[in-house]
Every structure is written in C-alpha cells, then in structure tokens.
Amino acid sequence: MxxxxxxxxxxxxxxxxxxxxxxGEALQGFADRALAGYVRPAAADFEAATASLSADVATLCETPGEASLQTAQASFRKVAEAWAGLSFLALDPLRQDDRQARVFFWPDPRGVTLRQVQGVLAEEDPAATLPAELRQKSVAVQGLGALEFLMFGSGSETLAELPMSFRCRYAQAMGENVHQVAQELQVAFAEDGAFASEFSAPGADNPLYRGxxxxxxxxxxxxxxxxxxxxxxxxxxxxxxxxxxxxxxxxxxxxxxxxxxxxxxxxxxxxxxxxxxxxxxxxxxxxxxxxxxxxxxxxxxxxxxxxxxxxxxxxxxxxxxxxxxxxxxxxxxxxxxxxxxxxxxxxxxxxxxxxxxxx
Known part of the structure; x- marks a missing residue:
C-alpha cells in the first residue's frame, strides 16, 4: 500500500x-549550506578515521597479536563507513588525481584488485611497502579494496603472528596512502580553498560552474x-x-x-x-x-x-x-x-x- x-x-x-x-540566491544558498554543513564535516570524519587506521596498522606491524589485529580491523570498518559518506559525491576534489579510485577501486567486476594484490604478495615487491612508490602503482593495489583483502582475506591471520611481515608493511603503506588522500580532500574542501570559491561564485569565467x-x-x-x-x-x-x-x-x-x-x-x-x-x-x-x-x-x-x-x-x-x-x-x-x-x-x-x- x-x-x-x-x-x-x-x-x-x-x-x-x-x-x-x-x-539563483535560493539555489546558491542550498549549495553553500550543503558544502559547509555536510561535505566538509564528512571529509573531516574520513580524515580522522584514516588517521586512526594508519596508526593502528603501524601498531599491528610492530607488536602483532590477536588484539592488535582486531583493533586494526575495527578501524578499517570505521574507515569504510566514513568513506561511504563521501564516495557518492560528484565533486571536483574527489575526481582530481583519481582520488575516488585510489581510495576505493569499485565496482570491480573483473576482480582486478584481487588478482593484482595477490601478484604483489607473491612477488613481495618492496615498492609496495613505500607510500610514495605505492601511489605510482595501479589504483587497484593501493586503496581500501586491497587493504581489506590483506586484513580480512586469505592469509590475514599471519598479520597477528609475524612482526613487520611483508603483508603488514604493505598494509601499513596502504593505510598511510589512504590517510594522505583523506588529508588532501580535507584541504581541497576547506573554506579558504580554490574549490570553495569556485563553488560559491558561479560565473562566466568560472572553470567549474557557470550558473x-x-x-x-x-x-x-x-x-x-x-x-x-x-x-x-x-x-x-x-x-x-x-x-x-x-x-x-x-x-x-x-x-x-x-x-x-x-x-x-x-x-x-x-x-x-x-x-x-x-x-x-x-x-x-x-x-x-x-x-x-x-x-x-x-x-x-x-x-x-x-x-x-x-x-x-x-x-x-x-x-x-x-x-x-x-x-x-x-x-x-x-x-x-x-x-x-x-x-x-x-x-x-x-x-x-x-x-x-x-x-
């Protein structure tokens, strides 16, 4: 009914x-309120969640154990939920530098993430453990989809057993990488940033918004x-x-x-x-x-x-x-x-x- x-x-x-x-005034008011009241707080929540995840994965690598693994896994779930609040936004800061795909490469109907991550694990590519070099690799091996496999997929139990294992150092690099993207997003959406001025003042010379x-x-x-x-x-x-x-x-x-x-x-x-x-x-x-x-x-x-x-x-x-x-x-x-x-x-x-x- x-x-x-x-x-x-x-x-x-x-x-x-x-x-x-x-x-136009009513429309711009809606846009400005949404940016200030939702987008910026969501970006701040995501940054805070990724900071905790990065720290918890680092602790796991240094002092492995079941408790450390469970703490890091709980932090991962919080990051996934925080990302949900930003993931659907079609706004320029998320599009720039492939940030959306770098955070979470999905949908992935061909299973690219699993295939490529398993390849990195098999080769133990040292570049994957360095955040700056990881960022140069495929987006499929540097975001939350890849990190989820490391922390919850086949072989994840070894994270609680071996200090500074390759798998854990790779996970640590991913955690740092996602946190860096989160920091970039928070800066990009800031009130004094270029995007905010373009978003709030549409016009003929505005590269993003004309009206x-x-x-x-x-x-x-x-x-x-x-x-x-x-x-x-x-x-x-x-x-x-x-x-x-x-x-x-x-x-x-x-x-x-x-x-x-x-x-x-x-x-x-x-x-x-x-x-x-x-x-x-x-x-x-x-x-x-x-x-x-x-x-x-x-x-x-x-x-x-x-x-x-x-x-x-x-x-x-x-x-x-x-x-x-x-x-x-x-x-x-x-x-x-x-x-x-x-x-x-x-x-x-x-x-x-x-x-x-x-x-």
Missing amino acids: RFALAALAMAVMAASPAHAQPG PSEPVRDLIGSAATGLELAAERIVRPAMGESVETARPKTAPFWRSGTTLGYVGHMVGGTGALLQAGGIEAILPKDLSWLERSIGFEIANARAVAGRIAEPIEEAVVDTDGRRDLTALFYSLDNARSLVSEQLMSAAGLKAGFNALDGD
Whole structure:
C-alpha cells in the first residue's frame, strides 16, 4: 500500500502544472549550506578515521597479536563507513588525481584488485611497502579494496603472528596512502580553498560552474547517485532474483562484514547532504510533501539496512534476510526516484537526471 501511494503521489506530481522555480540566491544558498554543513564535516570524519587506521596498522606491524589485529580491523570498518559518506559525491576534489579510485577501486567486476594484490604478495615487491612508490602503482593495489583483502582475506591471520611481515608493511603503506588522500580532500574542501570559491561564485569565467543551478545539480545528482549505487550496484546483484542467483561477493566490503554498514552510511549521507542544504528552501510550498517523502524513504532504508545481520553472504540465503533486502531495495529505489526525478524537476534542473548515465 505504501509503495502504491508513493507511486500515486509521483503520478500526480508529473501531471501537475509547472511550479515556480527557485531563484539563483535560493539555489546558491542550498549549495553553500550543503558544502559547509555536510561535505566538509564528512571529509573531516574520513580524515580522522584514516588517521586512526594508519596508526593502528603501524601498531599491528610492530607488536602483532590477536588484539592488535582486531583493533586494526575495527578501524578499517570505521574507515569504510566514513568513506561511504563521501564516495557518492560528484565533486571536483574527489575526481582530481583519481582520488575516488585510489581510495576505493569499485565496482570491480573483473576482480582486478584481487588478482593484482595477490601478484604483489607473491612477488613481495618492496615498492609496495613505500607510500610514495605505492601511489605510482595501479589504483587497484593501493586503496581500501586491497587493504581489506590483506586484513580480512586469505592469509590475514599471519598479520597477528609475524612482526613487520611483508603483508603488514604493505598494509601499513596502504593505510598511510589512504590517510594522505583523506588529508588532501580535507584541504581541497576547506573554506579558504580554490574549490570553495569556485563553488560559491558561479560565473562566466568560472572553470567549474557557470550558473547557480550547476552546484545544486552536482549535489542533488550526487544524492541520486548514492541511492542508485546502493540499490542497483550493491543490493540487487548481491541478492539476485533467487538464492541460486545471489552474488553477495560482488558487494563492497563483504570480506570485512561491512556491506550493510557501508550501505547504511551511504544512504544516511545522501539524506544528511539534502538536509544540510535545506531542500525546503528550493521547493514551492505546495511541494513541501517532497521533503518529507524523501526523508521517510531514506530513514526507512537506513533502519532496514541496520537490522540485516552481516555478513551479506549469509543474509542473501536467509528468508528474513532476503525479505529485508527486498524492502531495502524498494525504499532505496523510491528515494532515488523522488530525488532524481521530482526534486531535480522542482529545483529547475533536468528531470530524470541520472548521474550514472554513461558510467
């Protein structure tokens, strides 16, 4: 019934006459608030999480043991969840220098990360233990996907046994590398940085944004991207049409048992981004229901993701788990539709915008 009512509301919206669109001041206000209230704090959280991970992996290498390994693994999970809050953003600092791919090379349908990381381990390439040289290698061997395999994959138990092993020194270099990228992002998003000035002052001479609708397009489009990624690239392939066709190992962070935590933080990030911007300020009064509807679907998706027991490979073969994954998918898809179609249209942006077109 809830899905039918949501569909009816969308149909009424589509059939309604055109509404007054927000002016440039309202649009720029939304963009500035979202940058200050969500993007910068998310970048700071990611930097802090990666700093802890880097320190904990260094401790593990120096004083190996089960307790040190568990501490480092817990730090890794926190980094994965912090990254979820930034991963969906289509903003220039994340695109520069391949930062998104260097932090987490995903989707990886061909298994490039596993193949290349196993090659590094087999060869014990000393360059992989030096952060500056690791940065020159393939993005697949220097980010969170590679680090997850070292810390949770086959052979990870040796991290608790051997001091300063090659595997641990390689993991340490990756931890330092990801932390450096996090520091770069925090600087790039800073209030006094070049990106902030370009983001807040669109114009004919601005290399990134020519008009006030463009930063908002990137932000709302990013929210739509996060919701679509969660629904179509994570939940749907993982659960498949049946238990027999389920592919849970296509999901991000399945080895560390962080898939649903990652989804929950990504979805929560999309909602927090829109809330920080203040979507009510760019909506006509007769469309105020849209803010509530988006918030409802996002909150529901987070709640469902939070009650599904990890690891994902067990959830997809469990009757209750599959039921909850189905509910999660529909909430994500409903939220995605509201954001990418209704909200984009109400903001005077291209209706039906899909940030993954051409991906």
